[in-house]
Amino acid sequence: MKTSRLLAVYAPLFTVAAAWALLRLAGYEGALVLGWLPGAIGIAVGGGYLLAASRTPGLDPAGRRFWRHLAIAALLIAPSTGPFTEASLGGRKSGPLLFAAVGLLAVALLLVLWALLRLPTRVRGRRDWLRLGLDAATVLVCSATFLWHFVLRGVAGAPLPQVLGLSVLSVLCLLAVLAVVKLILAGTNAVDARALRALALVVVIGAVGSALVPVLPSPRLAGVSDLVTMFEALMVAVAGVLQARRAGAGQTVPVERRRPYSVLPYLAVAAVNLLLVAVTVDELGTLPVLFGAVTATGAVVARQLLAFRDNDGLLRSLREHQRLLHEQATHDALTGLPNRALFNERLEHATAAILVDLDDFKAVNDTLGHPVGDGLLVEVGRRLRAAVRPTDLVARLGGDEFAVLVPEGSQDGLDGLPARILAELDRPVHTHGHVLTVTASVGVAARTDGDGAQDLLRHADIAMYAAKRRGKGTHARYTPDLSGLLMTPESRLGDLRRAIAVARPPFTLEVGRAALVSPGFTAELSALLAEAGLEPGGLTLALPAAQLAVDGVLRRVMRELRAAGVGLALDQTGTNTVRLDLLSALPFTAVIVEPLAGDDDRSRAFAEAAARFARDAGIDYRVRSEGSLLESAL
Incomplete structure (x- = not known):
């Protein structure tokens, strides 16, 4: 799905929502449909993007089910935006239409919660789950604090149906937040990580919109809530686009996080601290204590994040060091090719082996010096890599001995490999001011029934010896009559x-x-x-x-x-x-x-x-x- 198509759909909707918000700010009170209709259309279109993402080829079955459920939830939420907008502007405070909207929203939230909980998470140890549980609990407590302050605190004395309705919706919102946070922290292989972050942003934008409702009591500012709804709709569509792109590229497994830790719990704590400052800023007697507590908390959080970053740097350095050690243990220092250790490891699963022995290499070292000989070996390694196929393994076994391993299922085209190798080596080599002519003896052996790894290597060695007897710059393929050579x-x-x-x-x-x-x-x-x-x-x-x-x-x-x-x-x-x-x-x-x-x-x-x-x-x-x-x- 192209980004230009997404912008073409949502730009007009944003334009209408922004124009209506400006009209409301100027005192216009008519045509309420212009306020809620762009958001409703945007959410419905976002549901279509989610449905398209669920049909992308190569998507994990669990991910396919997840996006299908979210698409249905978006289509249920879209028509409920109208009654809620009219109620917030002094229209219907109750009635069948509003109750129906609340019911649709509740069903949609339950469906989102069900979809989130059914997503499989990556397997982790018991200590990881304990740490993730504490992080999730931190975010959940902070979210409950915001819901209480901005939604539930003001319903004291309200009719019982309204209190029950808001309470149920708040609980559902908390459960949905918990499910999203769990997936963000624990990770899942069924949904793309970037798409999941886009959905988390939908939750954050919705929380901001709920917080703005009591802060913007004037009907002239009602258009702000509709713009918030449009942003939510856009992020829903973006999530579908991101998932479709990832699955369409054949990469259904999400990219690992660049950090092994999450800053989400610390951001939640920071938000609650800011709320605490906002609600107590008028009490001058407690203000120094409040600022002291908040500052101390911020310093501890900053110190913890710095420790996390330092530990992450140490782990990255250790992994890089391990990679370098493995590279040194399995690769030749001069040519960069795999060495005998890695060659022997891959030999167990090879279907054919080719041994390449340079002719008269000792004379190059003795007459021109080891630097020239080393340059010749490096160039020979490069040419061997150019001569073989990408799936073949080129190794240096030591001295002037090289080898090529053909993996299982790649024996087609084996007959042409020795000729290509000799053709690559036949061209003059320019190194350290010298022009050298290179010839080699090449022995080829293919694995037959009953042959072990060492049998394959021995047969290739026999074939190479046969090639040497035929003359320089020749190749031979192993047959049983060569066994005595x-x-x-x-x-x-x-x-x-x-x-x-x-x-x-x-x-x-x-x-x-x-x-x-x-x-x-x-x-x-x-x-x-x-x-x-x-x-x-x-x-x-x-x-x-x-x-x-x-x-x-x-x-x-x-x-x-x-x-x-x-x-x-x-x-x-x-x-x-x-x-x-x-x-x-x-x-x-x-x-x-x-x-x-x-x-x-x-x-x-x-x-x-x-x-x-x-x-x-x-x-x-x-x-x-x-x-x-x-x-x-x-």
Whole structure:
């Protein structure tokens, strides 16, 4: 809703109300409808704005109900302004029309009270509720004091219906004030904070208007009350506009208060002190004591507010300090990128990982100095952020190692990221008077079913190592056939030599897929067996089923091993299943299983079927028992 439209509606109404107030001031007594009609129309229009706010998309259901109830209340209050205006100007003092107006006003106030009380407040602790209760009680007592002095004090000796009517309306007003104050102090997530403040201003303006009634007894000043009504109507409409704007922007949660405390109770105390001064200013004997008490109260209130402000400043400083500590703990001081700690935290929920390792970075530091190297790292971090998507996380893991994490649900477009990264880094870097050419090796890995966070990182590391082997400025994506690249020939030969040295034929060695598919594994194994004087037929390699899949690389290596005479066993220990698809597709000579877990017919039938399949295929069926591999009697 545009502010210009609001002004276009209320400006003519204010003009009519102001003109009528000037006419009354000049002595004009006719056409009473010109006095109350603008206020009635303004309140009704304000109810329309409230109703429109309740229909705004994205609004909380509790807030939608609240604004709908207030819209109905405004439409009930609008027609009651006429009888009240005429009564205040010496017209009807009683009668069905005035009683009907009082009834409408009472129903409207009850509806407002019900709407306010049904709004959910933010959850707070017991001590918070005690503090808020005391603040609300302070405002309530001050409001009751004003109502007594300006409304109820003058009805002594009036007819009983009038006394009861004013008493009921005063109680309802106090309850409405209490409900508004509670929401202002405690807060709510269902209604926009600024809209709620606008409604509170309606209550304040109404209180001011009630206070002005006995102060302005002359009929010529009656137009002031009608202008007050117009201001109330305008603030009602403003509340609806503020709520509609906030919900329409997709922000249904109100903005937190900038202060953790409220000055409302202190303003209420100040108002009562001013009232006290006004009613006792003629008693000269008590005037010094009165001014002393009021001044002392003001000094205490000012001191308390200063303490609140100081405490608020300390809390803000503490929160900022905590934020800086968290920033330092989770971000790299040089580049400002997330560090390894934050990277590891986000890795748990990543769907893909990209590792970026700069080529020949050490030479930059050694020949041009660390300031140039630092400038290069800062520029690389900036370019990586420019290359990836806003949802991706760019981190510096240390030295010249960078990483990119792709969050869950953002794997679309992953294939193009490595090329964009290399393209960004390919441009010359100007730093500290030097022009540097940057190349990097980029490894990419996507999470698959069963992969943990460390599996994802290890696969990205393997892919990056593969990219380095292809040449500078290249990228590679992880596939299972790359698994052996991180195992160096020296470590692989050492492990095999130690295992074979203590073995006695026939013997079984457990070998993972990474070692099996590493380049030259078959030739290395054959050479070590010959060195130890052992025949290949006396060795069986046990391959964990969890690491295997039917692919060309694995099938080729297994055929080479079988051609050399080495036996191959599918190791199914640790599971209650047998991968018959692997047994039929790959050249296994044996299968190793756990002992029968149960003696029920279903388990026994499964074991017999698996053993029969292995026997028919010429595959030994072995059961692991107490750490030994024993041939099954089945």
